[in-house]
Amino acid sequence: MKGGIYSRQKCEICGGTFKNDGKKSLYCPVHPNQKATSFVIYFQGVYRRFKDYDNAHQVLEGLRFKYREGTFDKRDYQKDNPLSFDHLSEQWLDFKQKTIKHKSFKNLSNYIARASRSFGNKNIKEIGYAQIEDFLWGQDVSDKTRANMKSALHDFWMWLRKRKVIRPHEVPEFPEVSFELGYRKVIDKETQENILGEIYRLTYQINPKIWLGIKWLCTYISIRPGEMASLKEENIDLGNGYLMFPQPKEKRMKVVPILEDDVAILRLFPVAIPSISFFRHMKGIQGVKEGESFGEKYFYKWWVKACKNLGIEGVDLYGGTRHSSARALRQYCSPEEIKRATMHSTNKAFERYFQIESDDLREIYSKTIAVKNTLKKSSDSKKANILIFKD
Numbered sequence: 001m002k003g004g005i006y007s008r009q010k011c012e013i014c015g016g017t018f019k020n021d022g023k024k025s026l027y028c029p030v031h032p033n034q035k036a037t038s039f040v041i042y043f044q045g046v047y048r049r050f051k052d053y054d055n056a057h058q059v060l061e062g063l064r065f066k067y068r069e070g071t072f073d074k075r076d077y078q079k080d081n082p083l084s085f086d087h088l089s090e091q092w093l094d095f096k097q098k099t100i101k102h103k104s105f106k107n108l109s110n111y112i113a114r115a116s117r118s119f120g121n122k123n124i125k126e127i128g129y130a131q132i133e134d135f136l137w138g139q140d141v142s143d144k145t146r147a148n149m150k151s152a153l154h155d156f157w158m159w160l161r162k163r164k165v166i167r168p169h170e171v172p173e174f175p176e177v178s179f180e181l182g183y184r185k186v187i188d189k190e191t192q193e194n195i196l197g198e199i200y201r202l203t204y205q206i207n208p209k210i211w212l213g214i215k216w217l218c219t220y221i222s223i224r225p226g227e228m229a230s231l232k233e234e235n236i237d238l239g240n241g242y243l244m245f246p247q248p249k250e251k252r253m254k255v256v257p258i259l260e261d262d263v264a265i266l267r268l269f270p271v272a273i274p275s276i277s278f279f280r281h282m283k284g285i286q287g288v289k290e291g292e293s294f295g296e297k298y299f300y301k302w303w304v305k306a307c308k309n310l311g312i313e314g315v316d317l318y319g320g321t322r323h324s325s326a327r328a329l330r331q332y333c334s335p336e337e338i339k340r341a342t343m344h345s346t347n348k349a350f351e352r353y354f355q356i357e358s359d360d361l362r363e364i365y366s367k368t369i370a371v372k373n374t375l376k377k378s379s380d381s382k383k384a385n386i387l388i389f390k391d
Contacts, residue, residue, distance in 0.1 A: 002064060003043030005056045007036035025053050044072065073125075085119040085127065088165065092156050103296075111152045114139060124160065125170050133175040143179035150177045184319030189328045191312065192218055192320060198306035207282045212265065214299050217321035220256050221329075225317055227254070229294045234274035238266055 007018050011028035018026035018036045026036035039056040041048050043063045050056035066072040073083075082088075089112045097105050118135045119127055132153060136146050154174050160166045187195075196215055203210040213228050220243070227245050235244040241263045245254040272278075277293035303317040 002067060003041060003046075003060055005039055005041050005053065005060060007039050009036045009038060043067075083123050083125060083165070084121040085124055086116055086121050088124055088160060089116065089156060092159055095159070107148065108152050111149045112156075114149070115153065125166060127172060129173045129175065132172060136175065136177065143177065147177040147179050150174055184316060184323050185314045186319050186324040186327050187312070187315055188324070192324055192328075194310060195303065195306050195312065195320065198309055199302055202306060202309075203302060206285055209279050209282075209294075210299070210302050213279050213294070214303060214317075214321065216258075216262070217299065217317070218325050219262075220258065221322045221325050222254065222256055224322070225299050226296045229277075229279055229296050229298060231278045232274070233272045233276055233278050236266065236278060238263060 005020050005026065007026050009018060010016065011018065011031055011034045013031045013034060014028065016028050016030055018034075019029055020026050026039065028034040036053075037051075039050045039053055041050070041056050041060045041063075043060060044067065046063060048056075048059060050059070063072060093105075093109060093112060096108055100108070115135060118138070119131070132150075136150055139146060139149065141149070157166075157171050161168055161171050196211070196218065199214055200211045217223060217225060217228055223243070223245070231243060231245070235246070236242075237244065241258050241260070243256045243258055245256070276291070279294040279298075281288040281290055281292050281294070283290050300317040303320065307313070307315060307320075
């Protein structure tokens with residue numbers, strides 16, 4: 001049989017090694033009255049100490065059972081606890097830091113920090129559906145954030161499986177976390193043009209790229225504000241008329257064709273070093289450094305200022321540019337054409353742009369009038385009898 005119970009003690013009379021009788025104790029073969037009082041077990045790389053024989057025997061038999069059923073893993077018994085949640089999640093974060101954007105990594109770090117307070121050094125194989133469910137619903141966060149936490153933890157366990165840290169059957173089930181995304185307030189094209197005009201008035205003399213970036217967000221609805229701000233000189237193809245974004249949210253190269261008018265505008269700017277940001281600060285604005293890249297929220301700052309000047313409330317940059325322009329296109333393009341323009345990869349995300357609005361409902365309701373009139377004409381022509389039901 002694999003493994004055994006041993007003792008470092010020796011017989012006090014002859015100095016002989018104690019032998020295991022397989023029942024109750026370790027004793028000296030020459031002097032049977034001499035017995036061990038401390039014990040150790042060795043089993044397939046596992047070393048454990050015990051103060052009594054019965055406990056050592058039970059643990060050894062348990063290890064042998066796990067070995068026979070194929071679930072034995074010596075890492076479960078190592079002192080440094082290599083399968084602890086804290087240890088493995090730290091490795092996962094080190095990997096993620098090299099493969100995702102800073103903002104995404106910051107969110108993952110927050111989720112794992114919360115999970116560590118719940119799971120700590122617990123063996124990863126001892127964390128199941130119930131523990132994950134209790135953790136998720138124990139967080140005072142929105143349903144969307146809870147869903148993001150669940151997605152992060154699921155990704156973590158899948159990473160463990162792919163690296164063969166755990167077996168496929170050791171990946172726990174995950175609870176369903178549903179959520180409903182809110183809808184941004186949108187504006188019509190006239191209002192959008194008024195805001196752009198105000199931004200032009202406020203910024204064009206100090207840095208025309210502020211107005212240009214926001215104008216492009218209204219025009220090229222496949223580009224997000226963060227992506228626009230990150231555009232580099234080398235990612236502008238003037239010859240063919242393209243803007244290129246190597247690391248967008250979709251994790252693939254995004255190539256956006258631009259209009260001839262915008263190509264002409266771009267040619268007005270002097271040629272710059274390819275590696276620097278296209279949207280960078282110029283002299284004239286207090287609190288910013290010349291040549292420094294726009295921050296992710298810089299366009300938003302000027303959008304809000306222009307809206308305030310015009311008395312427009314509750315319209316953020318994303319809703320007032322990308323969303324509003326996509327909605328306005330419904331008068332000219334099919335939903336499938338607009339989906340291609342927004343470059344959405346899923347219908348669920350795209351459908352948020354197209355919830356039924358008042359004008360759509362009015363058009364539907366107007367058809368009920370036509371149906372009502374048709375039924376009335378049919379009834380009059382047949383001189384139908386009217387039946388009155390009484391209680």
